[in-house]
Amino acid sequence: xxxxxxxxxxxxxxxxxxxxxxxxxxxxxxxxxxxxxxxxxxxxxxxxxxxxxxxxxxxxxxxxxxxxxxxxxxxxxxxxxxxxxxxxxxxxxxxxxxxxxxxxxxxxxxxxxxxxxxxxxxxxxxxxxxxxxxxxxxxxxxxxxxxxxxxxxxxxxxxxxxxxxxxxxxxxxxxxxxxxxxxxxxxxxxxxxxxxxxxxxxxxxxxxxxxxxxxxxxxxxxxxxxxxxxxxxxxxxxxxxxxxxxxxxxxxxxxxxxxxxxxxxxxxxxxxxxxxxxxxxxxxxxxxxxxxxxxxxxxxxxx
Numbered sequence: 001x002x003x004x005x006x007x008x009x010x011x012x013x014x015x016x017x018x019x020x021x022x023x024x025x026x027x028x029x030x031x032x033x034x035x036x037x038x039x040x041x042x043x044x045x046x047x048x049x050x051x052x053x054x055x056x057x058x059x060x061x062x063x064x065x066x067x068x069x070x071x072x073x074x075x076x077x078x079x080x081x082x083x084x085x086x087x088x089x090x091x092x093x094x095x096x097x098x099x100x101x102x103x104x105x106x107x108x109x110x111x112x113x114x115x116x117x118x119x120x121x122x123x124x125x126x127x128x129x130x131x132x133x134x135x136x137x138x139x140x141x142x143x144x145x146x147x148x149x150x151x152x153x154x155x156x157x158x159x160x161x162x163x164x165x166x167x168x169x170x171x172x173x174x175x176x177x178x179x180x181x182x183x184x185x186x187x188x189x190x191x192x193x194x195x196x197x198x199x200x201x202x203x204x205x206x207x208x209x210x211x212x213x214x215x216x217x218x219x220x221x222x223x224x225x226x227x228x229x230x231x232x233x234x235x236x237x238x239x240x241x242x243x244x245x246x247x248x249x250x251x252x253x254x255x256x257x258x259x260x261x262x263x264x265x266x267x268x269x270x271x272x273x274x275x276x277x278x279x280x281x282x283x284x285x286x287x288x289x290x291x292x293x294x295x296x297x298x299x300x301x302x303x
Contacts, residue, residue: 012254045195047171048114054123057193057243059091062107069103069184073136073144076105076180094126094192103184107193110179112171121201122179123194124165127170127257132184135159135167138177152186153264162205163257192284212258219249237292244285251278
């Protein structure tokens, strides 16, 4: 019996040690998993691994809401403010905050682990991105260079001449940097950010502008053709169609950002309302053209 009691005591000790070991292993695994998630959420995007395609930046952004709109770059770049940025955004095409009076600060951490200098393009693919867009890049002197633009400012304030918002950036080999961006809008705030290697961006840019040139060239040809029909037939319906075509084409140019680039770059207020005015005018002219074309004045005089 004595031997049996001693055996039971040792068995209890071994069971307790095994349970403690399992608990310790579980705690260590949880700590490793948690720390792995923290490191993943705060991990910088390696630009040295960028290929010919763009990288959607939504999940790489740190986001800080500024309801009062009073924060400055010195406030958000301080060590105490870094913890306030929310990471782990969904891997979506854009950040969408709807109608809001808040300003939003975005933080993008980049690193270049390659042996070559990285020349890239930060692109926001929305012509009416925000009424105020400020992009801050760290300088070698320890401060920040800023580009202050937006759809309520002249086109000349853009960092790069493009119908979207594009910001060139460069990084030396084995370097790391943080880019801060501030957005505030009077309309819907949507932020679709992408990062390109510069040569890849220029190839994409040529295709983009080429397709736009094809569309507007066809629209121009239709307008000229119907204007010639008006001159030869002296029918007002063709003149209505010409006006409808011009108004529709200008509306599409305005909403795509091409109009402010090529037509009224120094008139941001008009550029902001041109699409709405153009679409309203197109609707009215289209109705007048259809009324003239099918003869509703004679067939349905009361309409």
